[in-house]
């Protein structure tokens with residue numbers, strides 16, 4: 001990529017929301033942490049919040065693994081604190097989805113419908129979305145027994161009987177992880193075989209707590225306050241049955257929110273954004289950085305997303321300095 005510096009942007013004003021040094025696309029833990037750091041470096045970032053403002057933690061209840069909250073905290077409350085902290089230092093929030101981007105030249109351009117925005121550097125933090133079965137009862141019990149994150153919620157299912165839906169590596173990993181807590185884990189697989197790797201399959205087959213039901217799909221999640229039972233259907237015969245379960249983990253995959261960047265950023269076969277090199281936030285396009293679940297398919301945690309948001313903002317400031325868009329940071333006190 002060319003290192004040519006575009007026309008100066010020194011005219012950026014606090015009031016000019018359309019033209020900023022830094023634009024952050026996404027308002028989850030990654031985007032808002034990037035905003036806190038960029039705002040404290042006087043970069044006056046603009047954050048596009050998207051159609052899930054404040055990100056995935058808005059759809060969960062207890063978060064017990066975010067450091068600093070020994071008693072745990074509700075997901076929406078935690079994210080509201082992120083937002084307040086970002087706004088306190090001068091972040092501008094735009095409560096919309098970015099609908100189009102042009103990263104071909106600097107300043108980079110972004111559109112919300114017909115409204116055009118420009119920025120010298122962009123942090124892409126659009127996250128990922130867990131795939132769900134699409135049952136109304138699944139949605140009703142989300143956070144009350146239905147989850148898409150074993151690392152996050154497994155702890156709440158100590159000595160319970162739970163089911164995991166899915167036949168790929170994610171499902172196998174989640175099921176094996178959940179055996180640390182659950183008394184029994186039933187894997188519900190739509191087909192008559194797993195898609196996951198042989199080694200993971202062998203581990204699951206060998207585990208005394210794991211039982212596999214082939215050709216099985218969930219048709220309804222049942223319960224009162226929390227889940228007590230699943231209604232199942234045999235995908236071959238249509239026969240219906242029930243399974244007592246206090247939890248249902250849906251592990252049918254994640255979809256990174258990267259459709260917007262197709263043809264602009266380097267995406268891997270699953271659609272995750274690639275960085276220029278391992279462990280970095282810079283992409284192959286100089287001035288465009290990524291943070292959080294939009295490229296991290298391994299850890300997928302709020303704290304790792306926030307950590308990457310911090311890294312991306314520091315990388316942006318250093319990059320802006322290196323291309324002469326801001327003066328060398330003698331004063332930034334991270």
Ligand SMILES: Cc1cc2nc3c(=O)[nH]c(=O)nc-3n(C[C@H](O)[C@H](O)[C@H](O)COP(=O)(O)OP(=O)(O)OC[C@H]3O[C@@H](n4cnc5c(N)ncnc54)[C@H](O)[C@@H]3O)c2cc1C
Nearest residue numbers: 026027028030050052055056098127152292293300301302
């Ligand atoms: C049910 C559930 C429970 C979880 N519990 C925990 C937990 O207990 N602890 C933990 O550490 N992690 C937990 N996680 C994982 C955690 O939520 C994610 O790892 C984290 O939110 C990722 O942060 P992120 O900022 O990368 O992306 P996200 O939180 O996914 O945020 C992405 C943001 O991008 C925005 N966006 C998307 N497209 C656009 C667009 N075109 N224009 C503008 N904005 C856009 C969205 O609106 C959203 O604000 C849980 C996840 C789920 C689904």
